[in-house]
Amino acid sequence: MSKQELTVLGQDDQSAACCPGLGGAPLDEGQAAELAKIFKALGDPVRLRLLSLIASRAGGEVCVCDLTPAFDLSQPTISHHLKLLRQAGLIDCERRGTWVYYWVLPAILDRLSMFLTTAREREADAVAGAEAEGKADAVAGADAEVTV
């Protein structure tokens, strides 16, 4: 039911070997398209909450019957969002009797996190280098707006 859905990061995809991270060389079109597909899956409040509900569950897996009531949406809509998360490789599922259980696949979360982290480190270096020339206040101001 599920293995075939991992189209984003197929194991035979040579271009998926590894993205350099934002700090390295600029992404080529293939890498960008692949990453964008995953980020797009995360770019919806409903899907983000679904992922959050699954990830925060003790035991690591959740029955759909526990997810649907948490939203003010129809069952087909929830099913549709779960399918998109599955196609992005962020979750997987398994049927057990009457119920279907979903769990998070940590590998891609890892990859995204690393991609963003290397970006930050590289960028922080660049900013440190340019801090003496009048751009520092703007960056510092932006920092103050977010309590990381």
Added chain:
Amino acid sequence: MSKQELTVLGQDDQSAACCPGLGGAPLDEGQAAELAKIFKALGDPVRLRLLSLIASRAGGEVCVCDLTPAFDLSQPTISHHLKLLRQAGLIDCERRGTWVYYWVLPAILDRLSMFLTTAREREADAVAGAEAEGKADAVAGADAEVTV
């Protein structure tokens, strides 16, 4: 030109204090909407490449005139994507004479990375706990598909 555009993470937004990360308590609707806005900005190949081009630039900033030729798109389209990245709080810009320079704001990248990392750690624990009951092979198979 730029400070007012940071609508996603306004400094007076109490709900933006900090998201718990995927591993903590499930996201509420406000947090999910806020994070989704940022992920959605990253959910486009063109914007991802733009961000990558800016982040990987020595000096940390890039003139728009250097970005536009890198794409097979019209100048208004590039400008549109840059605006969305700016509204998401991922980049900022400044006009200098005839040219406009963009640079990356690392704070939100940090926050996203942390959000995803805590998710992974929490999820990995859960998987480790459930590894003995037949779900392990599916997770291991997914891991094998990504060379993180």
Added chain:
DNA sequence: TGCTTGCATTGATGTCTGTCGATGCAAAGC
């Protein structure tokens, strides 16, 4: 066998988004 439950799929519809040409606007040079 027939009924019920849980979830996925289909088809339709309204909304959002990416893209472009045209235009506006600021800065620099003549």
Added chain:
DNA sequence: GCTTTGCATCGACAGACATCAATGCAAGCA
């Protein structure tokens, strides 16, 4: 002043997306 250059904004349009009701399908139960 006028012209040119660099970039943002506007208006329009095609394609993508979120959502729903209806339907299909598998599993359990009477």
